[in-house]
Amino acid sequence: MRYALLVQGAPYSSQASHSALRFASALLARGHRLECVFFYHEGVYNAARLAAPPQDEPHLHDAWCALNAEHGTQLQVCIAAALRRGMLDEREASRHGKHGHSVEPPFELTGLGQLIDLGQSVDRLVTFAP
Amino acid sequence: MSSHALATGDLLVILRHAPHGSSWLREGLDAALVAAAFGQSVTLLFQSDGVLALARGQQAGPLGQKSTAPTLDMLAMYDIESLFFVEDALASFGLTQQDLQLSASGIPVTAIPELLAGHKQILTF
Numbered sequence: 001m002r003y004a005l006l007v008q009g010a011p012y013s014s015q016a017s018h019s020a021l022r023f024a025s026a027l028l029a030r031g032h033r034l035e036c037v038f039f040y041h042e043g044v045y046n047a048a049r050l051a052a053p054p055q056d057e058p059h060l061h062d063a064w065c066a067l068n069a070e071h072g073t074q075l076q077v078c079i080a081a082a083l084r085r086g087m088l089d090e091r092e093a094s095r096h097g098k099h100g101h102s103v104e105p106p107f108e109l110t111g112l113g114q115l116i117d118l119g120q121s122v123d124r125l126v127t128f129a130p
Numbered sequence: 131m132s133s134h135a136l137a138t139g140d141l142l143v144i145l146r147h148a149p150h151g152s153s154w155l156r157e158g159l160d161a162a163l164v165a166a167a168f169g170q171s172v173t174l175l176f177q178s179d180g181v182l183a184l185a186r187g188q189q190a191g192p193l194g195q196k197s198t199a200p201t202l203d204m205l206a207m208y209d210i211e212s213l214f215f216v217e218d219a220l221a222s223f224g225l226t227q228q229d230l231q232l233s234a235s236g237i238p239v240t241a242i243p244e245l246l247a248g249h250k251q252i253l254t255f
Contacts, residue, residue, distance in 0.1 A: 006253070008255075040157065040161075041153065041154065041157050041255075080160065081157060111164075112160060112161060112164040113164055113167075113168055115161065115164075116141075116161075116164055116165045116168045116170065117168075119141070119251045119253075120140075120251075125251065127253065127254060129254065129255075
């Protein structure tokens with residue numbers, strides 16, 4: 001089956017990201033495909049490129065990047081939810097006159113319409129929220 | 131699916147949070163509007179604290195957050211007219227249908243599974 005995940009919990013504040021990552025590895029281990037993870041609401045903080053958790057805790061940002069590198073899973077972040085929370089890629093940072101950026105590939109800022117598209121194009125869209 | 135289903139459609143958006151205390155309601159309504167703009171038939175279910183979103187007279191308030199009342203008024207423009215609330219939830223706040231900004235249908239908790247079954251996709255906020 002072709003899956004997509006919707007993550008709405010902030011990393012380290014709620015269990016949502018941890019559970020979503022575990023669900024992702026379980027479905028991939030079963031031979032399913034994970035097309036995309038869509039980050040919305042406080043889930044957008046998962047894209048923070050400067051995340052620096054203690055070494056004895058799971059590095060959630062790196063775990064998402066590994067999903068993309070190893071399985072080609074797209075990492076899409078709702079742009080409206082991201083911008084108001086200070087999550088900007090290089091292009092948005094320059095557009096808003098900000099020094100530095102907080103989001104970089106493989107995470108991509110995209111519209112909420114992508115989430116609606118995903119719901120129609122994959123077999124299962126599973127939500128992880130606090 | 132039963133032939134006398136409460137409502138059927140492409141997407142059911144469940145709203146469980148009151149306005150202002152968090153951005154759940156605003157971001158859930160945004161998702162509903164985008165889906166409708168993409169041509170999907172959308173139903174809203176206001177559940178638990180979410181029923182407060184329907185209460186008349188919501189304003190921006192001193193914290194400067196945007197009021198969600200204008201967004202609710204826009205629902206009809208996006209053809210989102212299938213609105214439900216859980217009866218017990220509304221009653222638990224001492225509200226009646228007369229206190230609501232929009233016309234919505236009250237359903238008992240026991241009718242929720244039927245609503246879920248009638249939609250291809252469900253997003254919960």
